[in-house]
Amino acid sequence: MSVPQLLLETLQDLLENEFENLKWYLWNGVLDDYNPIPLSFLENASRMQTVSQMIKCYGEESAVKVTIEVLRKMKFNGPAEKLKSRYAAGKPATPASSSSSSSSSAAAPPAPPAAMTAQNGSVIIAPNVVGGSSGAWNITINKTEMQAPLLLLDTLDELGADEFKRFLWNLSQPVLDGCQPIRRGHLVNADRQDAVSKMIDSYGEEMAVSVTAEILKRMNNNNAAEKLKKAYAGGKDGGSTAAPSSSSSSSSSGLTLPAGASLCAQGKSVIIAPNIHGTSSGVSINMNLNTQ
Template sequence: MQVQELLLETLDTLRKEDFKTLQWYLSMEVLAGCKPIPESHLEDASRTATIRKMIESYNEELAVKVTVEILKKMKNNYAAEKLENKYAGGKTAAPSASSSAVAPAAPATLTAQQGSVIIAPQFNSSTAGTMNITFNKSEMQVPLLILDTLDELGADDFKKFQWHLTQPVLDGCQPIRKGHLENADRQDTVSKMIDSYGEETAVKVTVEILKRMNHNNAAEKLNKTGGSTAGQPPPPTPPSSSSSSSSSSGLTSTAGATVCAQGKSVIVAPNITGTSSGVSINMNINN
């Protein structure tokens, strides 16, 4: 099946609201190095037009990767996994490794996104050598952070939140016109706030409104996470290195294994086991 048909098959399973959410994510940076597609290019775009725009912007392989990543962010893990497997199955199979040894050319990566949790990942090897494991705390992008906060509000509270946006909230911040928020859903509201205030001020405005609505826990939570995220680039990933000798019965890795938790994710009690002497494990935890 061609990539365009594979993507269309995936998008056709989405409801109208979910498809609109996917388009909203496309207007943001989903993967490093992939520029967002301007919202105006996706306005009123059908599923087929959206796919054409994705392939024009990224190429076929990246379009699949971006779609998979967005589906995961939308917590539609079943569709993400199905698309990923079908795309991988359609590609030419890579040459098989030796039956007694596997030598990956790239680091092994475990990634938990948004509200996901990695519990007790296990790395088993009987090969002598070095394994470097780096834990990176990645920050959620500000628009996603605000959207995650607004998703916790009920319909009535969200309407109140929008009403507050039409009133003076912070000195120097002009209220958003009622007409700009009429019939706006949560994603449209977040986009309008970012356009009007910028990311850092949008967080401050959201926190202030939540306090006025007596949602102090949500305000404090957003203030802690959003205050350190707004206006900052994502933290660099430390380089990982490893040296290992091949073994007839072990797993030989040419690079470090990386376990990364993103957003509100959690990594609990990683287990690394080895049976050979001379194996050293370096664990770096970066905040």
């Protein structure tokens, strides 16, 4: 089955409001490493036109990846996995290399250097340990990235219908100094996604978070306000990645860059590839990584 047909069948399984939610993710710029599709291209687009726009903007393979990612953000994990499996089944299999054993005593030619690529914020950990290594390796990876539009949308999704109406009313009133109220006409019949888009267009991401937190406090929803502020602050403060320090190695164990392997990190990816020489019996090496 061709990719356009596969994507079209996936979108045809969505209800109308679900399809509109998917388009909101596509044009609102909430996907890492993929440029948003302009709103004018999607506003009144049918499912067929949306498929065409995705393939035009991203190409077939990336259009599938984007659709899977959006479905997961919409918490439609079943359709996402179904699309992933159907696409993988339709791709031609990579021909396997023939393994010929000419002689049991003949040494196999050395394998070429491994090439590993980290994409979309992934992390590659490729330690090369030479010598005894009876100690323990403890690797903890915490990934806490959440962009402001998704964070705001998740916050508003937790409000009941009446609470959301009160929230919209507050948006049309003065909230913070320097922030003009959003006109009531722009908020009539607005859903949660519309409200997020209007706030970000009017205030920018950081101020939109502050306005939302202030309105939640006025509504006596202090827990939601503090949760939003902490989640947004956590995503900002953890954005830096420290470079590995070579001065921390002891005289009997050096930390050097690995030779041979070709590693490529893209986007917000991180590659950790220590090369440890010497005996490390009884030594515990702890690597704590925080990638935002």
